[in-house]
Amino acid sequence: MNSSPDLTERAAVSPAAQRILADRPERFLLVSGDFVRTGGMDNGNYGLAEFLARAGNEVHLVAFRVAEPLASLRNVIWHRVPKPLRSYTLALPLLDHYGRYYARRIAARGGRVVVNGGCCWWGDVNWVHYVHAAHQPQVLSSRIRHGITRYNHTRWLREEKRALDHARLIIANSDRTRRDLIERVGVPAARVQTLYYGTDPTRFRPADDSERLTLRDRLGWHPARPMALFIGAVSDRRKGFDTLFEAWKELCGQPGWDVDLAVVGTGAELPAWQRRTSEAGMAKRIRFLGFRRDVDALLRAADLLVAPTRYEAYGLGVHEALCCSLPAVVSAIAGVAERYPENIQDLLLTDPEDSRELSIRLKQWYDNRERFRHAVAPLSEQLRQWTWERMAERFVEAMHNTK
Numbered sequence: 001m002n003s004s005p006d007l008t009e010r011a012a013v014s015p016a017a018q019r020i021l022a023d024r025p026e027r028f029l030l031v032s033g034d035f036v037r038t039g040g041m042d043n044g045n046y047g048l049a050e051f052l053a054r055a056g057n058e059v060h061l062v063a064f065r066v067a068e069p070l071a072s073l074r075n076v077i078w079h080r081v082p083k084p085l086r087s088y089t090l091a092l093p094l095l096d097h098y099g100r101y102y103a104r105r106i107a108a109r110g111g112r113v114v115v116n117g118g119c120c121w122w123g124d125v126n127w128v129h130y131v132h133a134a135h136q137p138q139v140l141s142s143r144i145r146h147g148i149t150r151y152n153h154t155r156w157l158r159e160e161k162r163a164l165d166h167a168r169l170i171i172a173n174s175d176r177t178r179r180d181l182i183e184r185v186g187v188p189a190a191r192v193q194t195l196y197y198g199t200d201p202t203r204f205r206p207a208d209d210s211e212r213l214t215l216r217d218r219l220g221w222h223p224a225r226p227m228a229l230f231i232g233a234v235s236d237r238r239k240g241f242d243t244l245f246e247a248w249k250e251l252c253g254q255p256g257w258d259v260d261l262a263v264v265g266t267g268a269e270l271p272a273w274q275r276r277t278s279e280a281g282m283a284k285r286i287r288f289l290g291f292r293r294d295v296d297a298l299l300r301a302a303d304l305l306v307a308p309t310r311y312e313a314y315g316l317g318v319h320e321a322l323c324c325s326l327p328a329v330v331s332a333i334a335g336v337a338e339r340y341p342e343n344i345q346d347l348l349l350t351d352p353e354d355s356r357e358l359s360i361r362l363k364q365w366y367d368n369r370e371r372f373r374h375a376v377a378p379l380s381e382q383l384r385q386w387t388w389e390r391m392a393e394r395f396v397e398a399m400h401n402t403k
Helices: 016-023 040-054 088-108 143-166 175-185 209-219 241-252 270-279 295-301 316-323 335-339 342-347 355-367 369-385 388-400
Strands: 027-031 058-063 076-080 112-116 125-128 169-172 192-194 227-231 260-264 286-290 304-307 328-331
Touching (some): 027 088, 040 058, 040 316, 040 388, 125 143, 143 175, 169 175, 169 388, 175 192, 209 295, 227 295, 241 260, 241 270, 295 316, 304 316, 304 355, 316 328, 328 342, 328 355, 342 355, 342 369, 355 369
Parallel strands (some): 027 058, 027 112, 112 125, 125 169, 169 192, 227 260, 304 328
16 A cells, blocks of 8 residues: 555545645746647646736746746746757757756745756655656667657756755655655655646537537548557557557458557658558558647547556546546556556556456457446546646645745
8 A cells, every 4th residue: 555645545635735825925937848738747847837826926938838827927027948959868868957947946935846857956846757767768760860759868867867866745646656766776765755647628528419519520521430549659669559450460361340449640760661561451440630739629539548658657548538437458567547446457467578468458458348438437437627727726735835
């Protein structure tokens, strides 16, 4: 059992954070690469910054990108960090430099500083979305890309350790992340608290039958033929598309398997995967949609999400699918899997390397589609109650309890 303070699961939401912010407006500095609405940690940082700003605080952001309307809020000050050659590898040292520069000034004025993992070395609050010590990344591309990946991983391990050793408070996005921080990085357990991501319940919500049919018609999907989704970079082995491809090939060879697969994501290996799909005779069974901004609509229109990830500190894509009342097959080692109640744990994949097991899980879902659809509904309702605002409120409480 996890004995850590769990900021998400208390019975009642305390208004303490709202009172503190309303009575004593403060200065905050948040350091992260991007404050946008297109990714897990980016969504989280955006939600926290927006909450702090709308509560009347002076909010400083050190980042490469800040999306609207956050960037235009009158009390948000964006300290833009350049990105040489549009490269994160070249830009991350600048993010650390700019972050520490402004952190000294904000801290000297009594403000609080929130950094993300190893992106900036500052000893206040560290929000961890990914533990580099928990996963050795692999890519399916060139030797140059492999070399860059190895170099970055070594550097990030060092910077992660340095930043976390100096943090007064560490917020982990799951109990799985908390365990990794304690066991793999050596962080004292008393300094780490779990806080799950929130959601936007206006975007990520179940669709009624009429909306679902309208969405499927707009997307060019058959109104009744089942459609599964995979969301992630196909070149990143961490996301597990290679395992899914082998499982799909096996299933398409079985009579009665009429489910199609839509792949949302890009990557250097995308043309190669398109070629392999065609050579396997599955060009009509797997559709590559590329990068999409309408992921919420895709989730509301689909029948299943498949995420056989080899490592996932949490898994906001799965979380958002569940908010849409969409069953999701996900690796049992993903942080989000700890949210699954017993009646849907048949959707958890024990071994993300095992395409045979994945094909069995998918067939099990197919044969019990209605049962899983109804079983997911209570969890969907629960997750939609935990908004980004409520998450940010608990985050602020944790900060004020750690001086």
